[in-house]
Amino acid sequence: MTLPQQDTRVTYPEGELVQPARVLHVEPFDDRLVVVTDVTSFHPVDAAWPDQPADTGVIDAHGVSHAVHEAVVAATDGDALHLGADIPVRKGTEGWSFLVAHLVDADAAISEDDLVAITADASARRALSLGHTACHAASLALNLALAPYWSKPARTDALGNPDFDGIAIASSRIEPGGSLDRYRLNKSLRRAGFDAAAALLDADLDDLARTVTQTVQGWVFANAPVRIDRDGDGLTDRRTWVAELPVGTAEIPCGGTHADSLGELGNAHVDLQIVDDDGTPVVEMRTTVTT
16 A cells, blocks of 8 residues: 655646546545545645535546545555544644545545546535635625724734734634634633624624625625635645735635635625624624625
8 A cells, every 4th residue: 555755736726627637545434435646626625624615526537437525635644544633743744745535435446546537516616616705805804894993902914904803713614605704702802902892792783794795895896806826736835815905915824715806706795693602602704695
């Protein structure tokens, strides 16, 4: 059994859907077969920050299309292959290779050294890309709307506003055509100088949501261009979401997939609500895109 000694090359950051590849490694995993290739167009889910789901699609081998049931980040130090949450080290750890593992049916006729074609589903990719781009835009717009409620200096976001999103985020989930972000309004946030009561708990959330939506829609109407800058083609190479917004250039580290402009978001809408999480108030921001 051979294990790859370098990171999988990925082409999804540049929007590729179809990718010829060579199979480097296969092994059984539960009731599936893990297929690792030298290069892939598939965006995998990352257990460390699983905000964007994996692409869906197929691997074509020997004239047969095999459905990819899941694509996950895997890693090896040369001795064993670890998948998802079982990876024992941080991404980029020296001496480890980080890979995209495609999970197909256990009886799939795919072997090491096969030449295959990997195809990610275009409509599913686009829906998630729109959702991810809208998520970034909404987070920046929310930070802008909440900027007056900080009484102490706070770390800033890509536009220079206090980074409520980055400081308070508890979880983020990219969905087809939207996203759901959850922010904990805990004591540490208040100690950092954020007036949660005035900004959110005692505020008109519908009014705040309208303000955030209007900001995002302004950027949509401006057709603000978006691109992904990257340091290399490897899975662990740094990638950055860059949006040329009317208020300035925003750069956010991000490993997901995206639209080419905010103009593609069409009618983007933001909703806000407060929920309780074991005694701690949590703000949920849902972003929805209708094209």
